[in-house]
Amino acid sequence: MSKPLVSIISINYNQARVTCAMLASLRQLTYSNYEVIVVDNASPTEDPAPIAEQFPEVQLIRSKENLGFAGGNNLGILAARGEYCLFLNNDTEVVPHLLEPLVAVLERNERVGVVSPKLIFYGTNNLIQYAGCDDGINPWTGRSETAGYLEPDHGQHDNSRPTALIHGAAMMVPTAVIRQAGLMPALYFLYYEELDWCEMIKRQGYQAYYEAGATVYHKESVSVGQGSVLRTYYMNRNRLLFIRRNSRGWRLWSGSLFFLLVAVPKHSLRHALRGEWGHLGALWRGLGWHLQGHNVHQNEFLPATPAAPIAAISPAPTASI
Numbered sequence: 001m002s003k004p005l006v007s008i009i010s011i012n013y014n015q016a017r018v019t020c021a022m023l024a025s026l027r028q029l030t031y032s033n034y035e036v037i038v039v040d041n042a043s044p045t046e047d048p049a050p051i052a053e054q055f056p057e058v059q060l061i062r063s064k065e066n067l068g069f070a071g072g073n074n075l076g077i078l079a080a081r082g083e084y085c086l087f088l089n090n091d092t093e094v095v096p097h098l099l100e101p102l103v104a105v106l107e108r109n110e111r112v113g114v115v116s117p118k119l120i121f122y123g124t125n126n127l128i129q130y131a132g133c134d135d136g137i138n139p140w141t142g143r144s145e146t147a148g149y150l151e152p153d154h155g156q157h158d159n160s161r162p163t164a165l166i167h168g169a170a171m172m173v174p175t176a177v178i179r180q181a182g183l184m185p186a187l188y189f190l191y192y193e194e195l196d197w198c199e200m201i202k203r204q205g206y207q208a209y210y211e212a213g214a215t216v217y218h219k220e221s222v223s224v225g226q227g228s229v230l231r232t233y234y235m236n237r238n239r240l241l242f243i244r245r246n247s248r249g250w251r252l253w254s255g256s257l258f259f260l261l262v263a264v265p266k267h268s269l270r271h272a273l274r275g276e277w278g279h280l281g282a283l284w285r286g287l288g289w290h291l292q293g294h295n296v297h298q299n300e301f302l303p304a305t306p307a308a309p310i311a312a313i314s315p316a317p318t319a320s321i
Contacts, residue, residue: 006034006099006172007082010090011072014046019090029098037079037092039063039072039286049150055312056297065242069168071198085178087194089169091219093122102172105160108226113177114198115205117214120153120224129167129218131157132210134162137195137242144195147210163210168194170216173201185245187296191231199246232279237286238265243276244296247261260287 008026010311012019021102036058040048042065052060063075073087084106086099098117105115119130148157171194181201185193197258198208239258264287271280290296295304 002031002247003031004083004103005081006031006084006103007076007080007175008036008086008088009073009076009080010024010036010088011037011041011069012038012041012043012048012051012074012090012291013041013066013144015090016043016046016048019048019051020091021278022088022092022094023058025093029094029099029136029223030096030098031103034086035059035080035082037061037076039076041072042066049230053092058252064114064306068186068193069191070184070193074183074186074223077175077183080175082175084172084174086172086217087168087170087220091122092169093219094170095215097215098216100217101211105209105211106174108210109207110205111205112162113181113201113204114166114171115209115211117216118157118210118212119155119169119216119218120169122219123218126153128153128157129220130169130210131162131212132163133165133167134163138248148245158212158231160212161210162207164208165195166208166210171221177201177204177206178296180193181206188234188238188241188295189239190234192235192242196242196245204297229278233282233286235286235288236264236283239263240290241296244290250261253304 010019010022022036023036024278036055038058038259039061040049040051040063042063047059048062049056052115059079061075061079065076066072070274077085085102086102088094102115102117105112115238118128118132121127121129128148128151130146133144133146135145137144146165146167151157181204184197185200187193189195202208214232263284267283268280271277
């Protein structure tokens with residue numbers, strides 16, 4: 001019996017060297033049936049040509065504009081032929097047996113709609129970044145805590161199980177589930193889109209799952225930078241956006257008020273005391289976005305899409321709140 005085809009999708013943005021390191025690790029995979037799709041998100045200063053030159057087996061899609069994390073992945077989805085799609089950050093490197101346990105979870109349990117492996121911080125003494133998330137997003141702070149974070153990995157989190165949230169650095173979704181739940185919500189552009197997508201998938205009756213038998217090493221935020229002003233803007237804009245899209249009733253109002261009256265003043269004061277005026281401005285621009293009348297319950301679709309095996313996927317349905 002042949003193994004199901006897995007489409008591995010990754011986004012490149014001005015990081016051809018980093019992406020090539022990830023692709024080199026994929027060449028060591030022991031799973032025999034997969035394709036690799038890299039979407040270059042209109043890199044402005046670095047030519048992605050070395051990706052195609054060094055890895056001719058990879059399908060390189062050059063987007064004419066920067067579609068963000070969700071939009072770029074959606075473009076990859078539309079070119080995918082696989083029964084399963086693995087979304088993998090370009091700043092990762094994988095273990096050879098990554099795909100087998102992820103596929104096995106989805107093959108044996110049709111209730112699982114999205115699965116993430118264990119994530120280890122690359123270049124550390126096996127410090128864990130993600131080993132499942134038991135509590136999900138806090139409706140008041142818009143934050144979450146992942147199991148095992150910054151713990152040395154000694155096998156203490158090797159219990160695979162359903163989880164509240166997956167991790168966007170590495171997640172596998174059946175193509176059939178994508179057809180049902182819709183594409184990744186492009187409204188976010190950067191950060192929180194995979195968490196919202198996980199909620200969209202769960203609302204279709206599926207489980208999210210943490211598979212401890214698979215491991216990915218994550219360099220984290222190579223493209224954007226942990227301390228960048230861009231990150232501050234989208235993290236604050238999208239934290240409130242996630243609350244607005246995924247809360248209802250008193251949780252929506254209390255969560256929004258807590259974020260605005262407690263979290264925002266706290267972060268504003270921190271940036272001011274440190275003289276981080278660019279970050280302070282980015283925080284408030286992110287909040288100002290919510291005053292501009294955007295329909296936060298509509299998932300934007302790609303502006304233009306090529307013909308592809310699953311291009312008939314319709315825009316993702318609006319969130320139920």
